[in-house]
Amino acid sequence: MGLRRCSLISMEKTLRLFEDAPGTEGSFNTTKGGKPRIEEPQRRQGEMRFEYPEDTLAPSHPARVIWDVLGKLDLSAFSKGCESVEGAAGRSLKSPRMLLTMWLYALTQAVGSAREIARLVGSDLAYRWIAGNVEISHQKLSQFRVGHGEALNDLMTSLLATLMNQGLLSLAVVAQDGTRTRAAATAPSFRTYGSLLECREQARLHIKAVLAAADDPEYTRAQHAARAAAAKDYQARVEAAIATVTELQQHRTSSDSPARASTTDAEARVMKMADGGFRPGYNVQYAVAGSELGGPRTIVGVNVTNVGSDMGSLAPMVKQIEERTGQRPAVLLADGGHAKAEDIATTRRLGVDVIVPPAEGAKPIEKLQAEGADPEVIAWRERMETEEAKQHYRSRAGLAELANAHQKTHHGLTQFLVRGVPKVTCVILLSAIGSNLLQHAQQLLC
Known part of the structure; x- marks a missing residue:
């Protein structure tokens, strides 16, 4: 009995001795008299895993x-032009x-x-x-x-045709809206004609130096090829910028500031963004079909330009929708930034009811009539005075602006990583197709 008591006293002294030691807080369990068993991760332990990919996703x-x-x-x-065929040599697509x-x-x-x-x-x-x-x-x-712009455009059309045939898409109401999205270029990359000529000379000298160092043992064969390709790419972008500045300068007066173009993306233009700032970007127009009461929002048309204004974009969008679906929208909604009289008159002649509020400071209807304005323009202005038109217009934001916000917020399209209108259009088509697929996936898979 005395021996057991001595052992307990000795254990208590040992515990008190180590209680204040660093890193030992909670290390011992005084009740059971032992150290807790803790299973630590074993990151240096090799292992083999057998995985059946088909079972990994719900x-x-x-x-x-x-x-x-x-x-x-x-x-x-997407397989057009593939030279690798079954039964013959070549790398598979x-x-x-x-x-x-x-x-x-x-x-x-x-x-x-x-x-x-x-x-x-x-x-x-x-x-x-x-x-x-x-x-x-x-x-x-x-x-x-x-690399598949035409195929993506055809896929968009094919998907919309499928939705139309299954009764999943109605063009009773279509809303159009434009959003300015930043380009893969910065403001300092925009240069005047004189500065671009200096860049041309620098690019020429750089290519000459790169080719002269082709036998330099410091670089591998692949590195030499990469350096030469990068030098030639920069030279091509400078030449594209020079051509752009030359074209822009032809449309400017002597009092205008000198034309500028980007050596990064010659097709990008500086335009006003949603936050009020001016940055290089592209104007992306979306046409969205849907019900005022809710339900799927289907992107039925997209258009990418480097023009900062939305004016003049209604009629081209209606024609694009007709090419894709074989029908024209019954009602087309857009904000006041699209209010160009000539464009609205053309769109109305296509049989579309255009619901667009007139711009601030627009002439009164009486003055337009006195000046002999286009009858379609007068009819549009009179239409916008009705309660029915105002009621229609209230649903615009829920269609077009919601789709725009979805593309930027959920698809990450706040800045493009590709350059040029054709490539930007490919990205927009991919995003629109993906959005439409998920909007109607349940019905399409039935």
């Missing part, structure tokens, strides 16, 4: 949904359905960088499922994104 996962819907559409246009799913899903997750997608393929379950053990480089992703 049936309702957006990536799987996009893949399934694309399986019901004709994607043969990466699956267009897989690459499309990759981009459409990435954009719905606000991922717009090819490098970021390539990284996620190695770490994210959804991207790994889409890839299906097929190696994808960021170069291949970049090339696919901007």
Whole structure:
């Protein structure tokens, strides 16, 4: 009994001795007299994993949904020009359905960088499922994104036609709105003609130096090729900027400031953004069909320009919608920034009821009549005085502006990572197709 008491006293002294030691807070359990068993992570332990990719995503996962819907559409246009055929030598073409799913899903997750997608393929379950053990480089992703403009346009048309045939799309009310989105260029990259001539000379000397160093053992063969390609790319961008400045200068008077163009993206223009600032960007026009009472919002038309104003964009959009669907909108809603008399008159002659408020300071209807203005313009102004037109106009923001906000907020289209109107249009088409697919996926898969 005395021995047991001595042991307990000795243990208590030991515990008191180590109670104040650093890093030992809570290390011992005085009740049971032992140290707690803690299972620490073993990061240096090798292991083998067996994974069946098909079981990694739920049936309702957006990536799987996009893949399934694309399986019901004709994607043969993306394989045009493929020289690798079955039974013959050559490298196989990466699956267009897989690459499309990759981009459409990435954009719905606000991922717009090819490098970021390539990284996620190695770490994210959804991207790994889409890839299906097929190696994808960021170069291949970049090339696919901007190399199939015509095929993407046809896919957009095919999807809208499918929705029309299944009764999932109505053009009773269509709202149009423009949004200015930043380009992949900065303000300092805009230069005058004289400055661009200096850049041309610098680019010429740089290419000469790069080619002269082709035998330099400090660089590998691939590095030499990359340096030469980068030098030639810069020279091409400078030449494009010079051509742009020359064209712009022809439309300016002597009192105007000198024309400028970007050596990064010659097609970008400085325009007023939503926050009131002026930055290089593009004007993206969306036409959205939907019900005033809610439900799916379907993007039925897109147009990309480098013009900062929305005026003059109504009639071209109506014609585009007709080309895609075979029908014209019954009612077209737009804000006052689209109020150009000639454009509205043309659109009304196409049989479309245009609901656009007149610009501030517009002439009274009586004065337009006295001046012999276009009858369609007068009819539009009279139409806008009615309560029915005002009621229609209240639904505009819920259609067009909501879609614009969705593209920027959820698809990450706050700044483009590609250059030029054709490439920017490809990105917008991808985003619009992805949005439409997810809006109607449940009905399309029935």
